[in-house]
Amino acid sequence: MRHLFVMRHAKAKQPSDNMTDYQRPLRKRGKRQATAMAPVLQRWKALEGQVHVSTAARTRETLDDIAAQLPERALINQPQFDDALYTFDGEELLAWLKALPDEPEKMLVIGHNPALVDLARWLNKATPTSLPTGSVLHFTLPDRPWSSMEPGCAELVGRLTPEEASYSLFKRLAPKPPDRRGNTSSRLLAMLEHQYRMVRALEPRVMAGVDAEFLHQYRVNLRRSRAVGESVRSITKVPGLKKMLKRLKHRARATSDLRDLDVFLEDIGNTSPPLSSATRQALQQWLQDCQRAEHQALCEQLSAPAYAEEMQNWQRFIASDDVKKALTKLTPKRIKAVLNKRIARHDEDLAALSSDSSDTALHELRKGVKRIRYLADLNPKVPKSFLAELKHRQRLLGDFQDLCTRQAWLNAFIESADNDAEQKKECASWGASLEKPKQELRKEVLALAPLAR
Structure with missing residues (x-):
C-alpha cells in the first residue's frame, strides 16, 4: 500500500x-x-x-x-x-x-x-x-x-x-464568549448556549488528539455548564434537569484518565524523573500505550449516535421555556446565598483536615473549590481578589492531585506484567519519593485561612 x-x-x-x-x-x-x-x-x-x-x-x-x-x-x-x-x-x-x-x-x-x-x-x-x-x-x-x-x-x-491541531490557533475561530452585561437570566442563558457551542466545536479537535489543551477546554465547558445547572437546582425545581446534569457529569468523567495521562506525559517530557534512561523510555512507552487506548475509547464515545443525541437533547433543554423560567429566579442575591453555603461547607471541610487526613479528603476539598469558583464566575461583581484566592487554592490542590495521580500510574506500571523487576523497583522508589512533596503541599493546604472572612 x-x-x-x-x-x-x-x-x-x-x-x-x-x-x-x-x-x-x-x-x-x-x-x-x-x-x-x-x-x-x-x-x-x-x-x-x-x-x-x-x-x-x-x-x-x-x-x-x-x-x-x-x-x-x-x-x-x-x-x-x-x-x-x-x-x-x-x-x-x-x-x-x-x-x-x-x-x-x-x-x-x-x-x-x-x-x-x-x-x-x-x-x-x-x-x-x-x-x-x-x-x-x-x-x-x-x-x-x-x-x-x-x-x-x-x-x-x-x-x-492547523486550527484542529493547535488550541492557540483555534481560539481565533472559536465561538465568541457572550457579553457579561445584561440581566442575570439572559446572561446565564447566553453562557449555557456558548458553552454548548464550545463543546461541539471542540469535539473533532479532541478526537484529532494532537493538542491536549482541546481536551482540557472540553472538560471545562462541560463542568461550567453543570455548575450553572447545579445552581439552578439548588434554588428551584426544573423537570429533567437532574438527569441532564448526570449525563454531563458522566461525559466529563469519561475524560479523566486521558487528561491525567496527558499531564503526566507532559511533565515527564519537561523534567527529568529520577529514572534510568531505559526505565524512563519503558514508562513513557507504556503511558503512551495507555493514552492511545483511552483516546480511542473516547473517540468511539464521541462519534457514537447516542452521544450526538445527548448533546442535541441538552441544546433543546437549555432553550426550553422551563429553563428560561428557572434562570429568572437565579438572581445575584440567590447566587450569593448558594455561594455562601458552599463557602461555609468548604471552610468546615478545611477545618476538619489534619496532617494524617486521607488523600481523598484533599481531593474532595479541591472539587468543592472548583464548584465555588464556577459559581463565583456567574456573578461579574465578585471581587477579583476572591477569584484570585480560589485560583490559588485550585492550583495548590491540583498540584497535590497530580502527585497522587502520578503515584497511581506508577503503581499501575509496576503491576503490569510486561516490565522487568529493575524497572518496577525504580518506579516504586520514585513513587515513594513523591510522599515528601505531597506532605509539603498538605502543610500549605492546612495553613490556608477560611474563605469566609
Missing part, C-alpha cells in the same frame, strides 16, 4: 512592491501553522518517506518551520525541491506524480492550491473542496506504480487543519 500526504503551504504574505508571487514569505500566523503541523506529520509518519517541496519561498519556509520542531535528523531523507511543484494546475501536478519512479511508497508533497485540491479530488471525489493553508490530507493507494493511477483510486484516511 502506498501513502500520499498532500500539504498546502502555510499562510503567506500578500505580494507588495516588487515582490513576486514566487517570493512571498510566510506571515507570523503561517509560521505558527507550520509549527502546529509538525507533530501531526510526525504522528502520521509522513516525514519517513520522500518529501517533495515546491521551490516557492512560502513552501520552503513551511518545511523549514516544520523541521525546526523535529528532533535532530528526523527527516530521514533529504527533501527534494522541484520547480514543477510550483504550479496551480491540477493536471500538471497529476502529470508530475504519474512520472515518479515506483520506489517511493510513502511521500509528502508540499505545494499550492488549487492544484492540490484538484489532484485530491481526482484521487477521491469525496475529498472536501477546501484545503486551508497549512492543512494536510492523507491518502492510501493500491501498491501499484504511480503511473497506473486512475481516478478515484485513493482512500482519504486523514485530514487535519
Whole structure:
C-alpha cells in the first residue's frame, strides 16, 4: 500500500512592491501553522518517506518551520525541491506524480492550491473542496506504480487543519464568549448556549488528539455548564434537569484518565524523573500505550449516535421555556446565598483536615473549590481578589492531585506484567519519593485561612 500526504503551504504574505508571487514569505500566523503541523506529520509518519517541496519561498519556509520542531535528523531523507511543484494546475501536478519512479511508497508533497485540491479530488471525489493553508490530507493507494493511477483510486484516511491541531490557533475561530452585561437570566442563558457551542466545536479537535489543551477546554465547558445547572437546582425545581446534569457529569468523567495521562506525559517530557534512561523510555512507552487506548475509547464515545443525541437533547433543554423560567429566579442575591453555603461547607471541610487526613479528603476539598469558583464566575461583581484566592487554592490542590495521580500510574506500571523487576523497583522508589512533596503541599493546604472572612 502506498501513502500520499498532500500539504498546502502555510499562510503567506500578500505580494507588495516588487515582490513576486514566487517570493512571498510566510506571515507570523503561517509560521505558527507550520509549527502546529509538525507533530501531526510526525504522528502520521509522513516525514519517513520522500518529501517533495515546491521551490516557492512560502513552501520552503513551511518545511523549514516544520523541521525546526523535529528532533535532530528526523527527516530521514533529504527533501527534494522541484520547480514543477510550483504550479496551480491540477493536471500538471497529476502529470508530475504519474512520472515518479515506483520506489517511493510513502511521500509528502508540499505545494499550492488549487492544484492540490484538484489532484485530491481526482484521487477521491469525496475529498472536501477546501484545503486551508497549512492543512494536510492523507491518502492510501493500491501498491501499484504511480503511473497506473486512475481516478478515484485513493482512500482519504486523514485530514487535519492547523486550527484542529493547535488550541492557540483555534481560539481565533472559536465561538465568541457572550457579553457579561445584561440581566442575570439572559446572561446565564447566553453562557449555557456558548458553552454548548464550545463543546461541539471542540469535539473533532479532541478526537484529532494532537493538542491536549482541546481536551482540557472540553472538560471545562462541560463542568461550567453543570455548575450553572447545579445552581439552578439548588434554588428551584426544573423537570429533567437532574438527569441532564448526570449525563454531563458522566461525559466529563469519561475524560479523566486521558487528561491525567496527558499531564503526566507532559511533565515527564519537561523534567527529568529520577529514572534510568531505559526505565524512563519503558514508562513513557507504556503511558503512551495507555493514552492511545483511552483516546480511542473516547473517540468511539464521541462519534457514537447516542452521544450526538445527548448533546442535541441538552441544546433543546437549555432553550426550553422551563429553563428560561428557572434562570429568572437565579438572581445575584440567590447566587450569593448558594455561594455562601458552599463557602461555609468548604471552610468546615478545611477545618476538619489534619496532617494524617486521607488523600481523598484533599481531593474532595479541591472539587468543592472548583464548584465555588464556577459559581463565583456567574456573578461579574465578585471581587477579583476572591477569584484570585480560589485560583490559588485550585492550583495548590491540583498540584497535590497530580502527585497522587502520578503515584497511581506508577503503581499501575509496576503491576503490569510486561516490565522487568529493575524497572518496577525504580518506579516504586520514585513513587515513594513523591510522599515528601505531597506532605509539603498538605502543610500549605492546612495553613490556608477560611474563605469566609
